[in-house]
Amino acid sequence: MSQLAEFLATNQNKNVEELKELLRIPSISAQSEHKEDVQTAASWIADKLKNIGMEHVEVIQTEGHPIIYADWLHQENAPTVLVYGHYDVQPVDPVHLWETPPFEPTIRDEKIFARGATDDKGQLFLHIKAVESLLKSEGKLPVNVKFCIEGEEEIGSPHLPAYLTDNKEKLSCDVVVISDSDMWDKGVPAITYSLRGLCALEVSLHTANTDLHSGSYGGGVQNANHLLVQLLSSLHDTNGKVNVAHFYDDVVELTEFEKEQMKALGLDEEKVKESLGLTDLTGGEKDYSYAERISSRPTLEINGMWGGFQGEGTKTVIPNEAHAKITCRLVNNQQPKKIQELIKKHLEEFAPKGCTIKVSLQDTGNPFLTPIDSPMIQKAAEAYQNVYGKSPVYKREGGSIPIVSDFNQALNVPVVLMGFGLPGENLHAPNEHFHLENFNKGILTICSFFELIKK
Amino acid sequence: MSQLAEFLATNQNKNVEELKELLRIPSISAQSEHKEDVQTAASWIADKLKNIGMEHVEVIQTEGHPIIYADWLHQENAPTVLVYGHYDVQPVDPVHLWETPPFEPTIRDEKIFARGATDDKGQLFLHIKAVESLLKSEGKLPVNVKFCIEGEEEIGSPHLPAYLTDNKEKLSCDVVVISDSDMWDKGVPAITYSLRGLCALEVSLHTANTDLHSGSYGGGVQNANHLLVQLLSSLHDTNGKVNVAHFYDDVVELTEFEKEQMKALGLDEEKVKESLGLTDLTGGEKDYSYAERISSRPTLEINGMWGGFQGEGTKTVIPNEAHAKITCRLVNNQQPKKIQELIKKHLEEFAPKGCTIKVSLQDTGNPFLTPIDSPMIQKAAEAYQNVYGKSPVYKREGGSIPIVSDFNQALNVPVVLMGFGLPGENLHAPNEHFHLENFNKGILTICSFFELIKK
CATH class of the missing domain: 3.40.630.10 (Zn peptidases)
Structure with a gap:
């Protein structure tokens, strides 16, 4: 040369x-x-x-x-x-x-x-x-x-x-x-x-045909926010694992060599905590290290959720709709479209009594x-x-x-x-x-x- | 005369x-x-x-x-x-x-x-x-x-x-x-x-010092929406009862005469369902009739909740804050300010690890x-x-x-x-x-x- x-x-x-x-x-x-x-x-x-x-x-x-x-x-x-x-x-x-x-x-x-x-x-x-x-x-x-x-x-x-x-x-x-x-x-x-790959969904939940007065109906009818909380809380278990059936089926685990490589990189968790103003890095699956969780494990995040009144002060309303935006980060060999379908199925199966839900499937990336x-x-x-x-x-x-x-x-x-x-x-x-x-x-x-x- | x-x-x-x-x-x-x-x-x-x-x-x-x-x-x-x-x-x-x-x-x-x-x-x-x-x-x-x-x-x-x-x-x-x-x-x-009386609260939950990218941090750090869902899901039990300690302590139950009066009024639940576009009236406590629940039982409603991205499309964000507005309808002899304190205590005790919460007490009415x-x-x-x-x-x-x-x-x-x-x-x-x-x-x-x- x-x-x-x-x-x-x-x-x-x-x-x-x-x-x-x-x-x-x-x-x-x-x-x-x-x-x-x-x-x-x-x-x-x-x-x-x-x-x-x-x-x-x-x-x-x-x-x-x-x-x-x-x-x-x-x-x-x-x-x-x-x-x-x-x-x-x-x-x-x-x-x-x-x-x-x-x-x-x-x-x-x-x-x-x-x-x-x-x-x-x-x-x-x-x-x-x-x-x-x-x-x-x-x-x-x-x-x-x-x-x-x-x-x-x-x-x-x-x-x-x-x-x-x-x-x-x-x-x-x-x-x-x-x-x-x-x-x-x-x-x-x-x-x-x-x-990591990606898939996105949005779920909307509806109850009555209008928002209702919490004085006249409170205690009698379902509140869309309560039902959405119930539905969303079904998406993870207490160990931080995604609770959707077959979600992890196609995940390829790290090889020993990869684990060694990752360890050798010596990611400084203290520095991460300090920069984010956090006292712990406990998101995601308890059984995996932080370095693994942010790179080689799939996730399900509620990127946005909303329902009812968000203005200043008090509004005694029972909201009749509530919404959540969800994205997953996916790893080999998960297939984004298959994962979307699994989540959709879960949301439909776990939809509480007393509401209708609509799940729309959005972006995917392998x-x-x-x-x-x-x-x-x-x-x-x-x-x-x-x-x-x-x-x-x-x-x-x-x-x-x-x-x-x-x-x-x-x-x-x-x-x-x-x-x-x-x-x-x-x-x-x-x-x-x-x-x-x-x-x-x-x-x-x-x-x-x-x-x-x-x- | x-x-x-x-x-x-x-x-x-x-x-x-x-x-x-x-x-x-x-x-x-x-x-x-x-x-x-x-x-x-x-x-x-x-x-x-x-x-x-x-x-x-x-x-x-x-x-x-x-x-x-x-x-x-x-x-x-x-x-x-x-x-x-x-x-x-x-x-x-x-x-x-x-x-x-x-x-x-x-x-x-x-x-x-x-x-x-x-x-x-x-x-x-x-x-x-x-x-x-x-x-x-x-x-x-x-x-x-x-x-x-x-x-x-x-x-x-x-x-x-x-x-x-x-x-x-x-x-x-x-x-x-x-x-x-x-x-x-x-x-x-x-x-x-x-x-019924009334009391209002707002709870805000914070995690990291900024919203985070779900690619770089997803699976590693707590998501404020997930924690709020976890916290809010602790507020009711599976029978629709408010799950806050001592919430019902001062509630005066209906007398037999009152129950008879209420029954005699013959509230037409089918008509209510039809007018609201609902197939059931299953909000609130399972052990009480609809008529009782909307008039003589106290409630806790999430009137509003929000966190993260609500716009069109997808934003792969891990929100660092989430909020909920709560009001209760109260009955004799519940004291609105006491109930506010009980809920505040509950929210603080049940606040998930990895976040700080702030509870503000708002309106009350006896x-x-x-x-x-x-x-x-x-x-x-x-x-x-x-x-x-x-x-x-x-x-x-x-x-x-x-x-x-x-x-x-x-x-x-x-x-x-x-x-x-x-x-x-x-x-x-x-x-x-x-x-x-x-x-x-x-x-x-x-x-x-x-x-x-x-x-």
């Missing part, structure tokens, strides 16, 4: 200057006044891909913001990597809290400050730079590479899933690599190998898991080791990024989440930034990964 | 014309644009009291609307009756639903239509007419009479309770008579001998009961029998009229609620009216009552 190393050393400043160009484009996907800016960012990326030598570059218009495709497929016997990233960014409010303007990239303390610096322009651009560096220093790539880049990640990727299922052939590959996540700590890389011992994960780990001198930690993320499992399911290949961000880089917040060390090491790590997986 | 009967027969039309005058004054206490009208009504009443021969007539200004006092105290050895009523009325919206304008009293089918016709100008005025008729036909009253009339009943009587406690001597009497309630049915008089066999109730029953040819039914009202027990407690005498309204006379609604038959019979009944209680 000496030619490559030389090329990178020579071009470090130029790479950062180019990243600044991209960061200057206010491609906020959520705000219609920035629609043109999002297009500009897409064109900028497409031009860049052409300039570095990628082929079949396309800007695919959608009803929202465009998807960009490009490929380089000249290694017939080598595997194909598909790189996903996004060029859209979050809004910048509250602007007055930014130390330097969000779209005027500024370097301080070896960090580049700008909206999108780490999420995800910086992390996406390092892949483009890895490909450029390899092509320009060695004339070819060790593997085949496809890019699939979207401009709607921050608004929930409304058009990408359909694009994936409609273009399975075109996007076919051996591995999907995404850099849109965090390292564990400064100098300690991380591979996120699991994300959980995602690439086993730690899968070859692609192991090659990514080796690449980190080569560049950072340290094996990555393997972590499970409690949140959901539905697009990850969409790639997994549409293309039926492992997805490797190689994060180069650092915790505390203020994504979605003022003063977002990205450590330049990880921008540069990220380019090297991706180059190394490509080398390692070639056959 | 022949002189009296003749006087009444002669003056029937004149009495109705005078009632119309009073009904023409739009004395809506809740609307500041009618402040002068309320004063006008007060002056009208005061003038009327002077004209009929009442003495010491006073219009007592308050920070709101005036209280009117008057007396006639020339029967040294006879008891003293204090008559309470109110000359203020409810607003008239929606005006377009009135068949004739609310302040243009109109007679149709022997009913007088106007705002305040039955609540309470008509029912108050019949007392004034009874006194006038006796004074003018017989030159004197059989008993001593005091009037205490307010103009703020429809806005919760903010100034009357203090007036009562500050003027115990002046208002001292042997019985308070109030006509601001209903008969049982056409031709069937009723005495309301019990009202329950009211004058025993059916008390002499004043029996005399009132006799008066009804004399005029209507029928004994009244004795009923308990599930609602609360705090001012009734305020009289009871401040003056330490029985209060007799002799209603002359009829169910369906649209009080607080468009097309309020009062049956003239009961206006005329009401005058006679009050005259008869005065005669019956003189020693």
Whole structure:
């Protein structure tokens, strides 16, 4: 890799200057006044891909913001990597809290400050730079590479899933690599190998045909709030387990290795308590550690509930309706739609006498898991080791990024989440930034990964 | 009573014309644009009291609307009756639903239509007419009479309770008579001998110092909604009884006579179900009949509860606070402030681990009961029998009229609620009216009552 190393050393400043160009484009996907800016960012990326030598570059218009495709497929016997990233960014409010303007990239303390610096322009651009560096220093790539880049990640990727299922052939590959996540700590890389899935429901409960006066009817008729409390209290048992039949049937338990990994990470519960102002972390299942519960166990949360009078003072009303919003975080191999049905069935079965209930099924998102011992994960780990001198930690993320499992399911290949961000880089917040060390090491790590997986 | 009967027969039309005058004054206490009208009504009443021969007539200004006092105290050895009523009325919206304008009293089918016709100008005025008729036909009253009339009943009587406690001597009497309630049915008089009291609380429950993301923390930390559900579900047992220690300690059970009375009234549960769109009336305590539960049993109702997200769609939030508003209907001899403390103690004791709770104590109102066999109730029953040819039914009202027990407690005498309204006379609604038959019979009944209680 000496030619490559030389090329990178020579071009470090130029790479950062180019990243600044991209960061200057206010491609906020959520705000219609920035629609043109999002297009500009897409064109900028497409031009860049052409300039570095990628082929079949396309800007695919959608009803929202465009998807960009490009490929380089000249290694017939080598595997194909598909790189996903996004060029859209979050809004910048509250602007007055930014130390330097969000779209005027500024370097301080070896960090580049700008909206999108780490999420995800910086992390996406390092892949483009890895490909450029390899092509320009060695004339070819060790593997085949496809890019699939979207401009709607921050608004929930409304058009990408359909694009994936409609273009399975075109996007076919051996591995999907995404850099849109965090390292564990400064100098300690991380591979996120699991994300939780999601399903959402709403339940509405009705009693009489109108709210009733608690003087005239109190003690005689059912109160929708009382019945909802009764119904909701049936959803968990006293050990914090979800009390819905068959809810846990498909849950894959942690392997011994995973448990060891999780323990080794040494999550500091005292620090968590302090930051949240809590005296204990006793939510969820009693039989599992906090670290397990927030990442590898499924949950059922009442995100909202309401019924009756919420105004100031007193209203002696017996409400005739009450509502609750419920979401679950799900883990492999739970199926969101199956879980929704189980919960619906439970709610209907446990509905107290004297009311009618209506359950509406809402969003779902699949959980995602690439086993730690899968070859692609192991090659990514080796690449980190080569560049950072340290094996990555393997972590499970409690949140959901539905697009990850969409790639997994549409293309039926492992997805490797190689994060180069650092915790505390203020994504979605003022003063977002990205450590330049990880921008540069990220380019090297991706180059190394490509080398390692070639056959 | 022949002189009296003749006087009444002669003056029937004149009495109705005078009632119309009073009904023409739009004395809506809740609307500041009618402040002068309320004063006008007060002056009208005061003038009327002077004209009929009442003495010491006073219009007592308050920070709101005036209280009117008057007396006639020339029967040294006879008891003293204090008559309470109110000359203020409810607003008239929606005006377009009135068949004739609310302040243009109109007679149709022997009913007088106007705002305040039955609540309470008509029912108050019949007392004034009874006194006038006796004074003018017989030159004197059989008993001593005091009037205490307010103009703020429809806005919760903010100034009357203090007036009562500050003027115990002046208002001292042997019985308070109030006509601001209903008969049982056409031709069937009723005495309301019990009202439920009231107490209100609000409970707020807090967990972490902020709402949390259900991906990052779900399964690890407590959800305020879950804890509130747990807490609220502790308030009732599976038999519908309030599960707060000592809640029922002071409850006076119904006497056998009361139970018989209640049964004899034959409340039509099928009709209630139909009107409310319910298939059963299973709220409250399983061991008591519906009729008992809505009138003679105390209740605890969650009038409102809320926590977390109530908007459209899904928000994967773990709420850090949740709230509930609670009111109880109370019966003799429960003490509202004691009950509040018991509930507060329960909420604090049952507060789940992992949260802090705050309980705020709000309004209270005492329950009211004058025993059916008390002499004043029996005399009132006799008066009804004399005029209507029928004994009244004795009923308990599930609602609360705090001012009734305020009289009871401040003056330490029985209060007799002799209603002359009829169910369906649209009080607080468009097309309020009062049956003239009961206006005329009401005058006679009050005259008869005065005669019956003189020693």
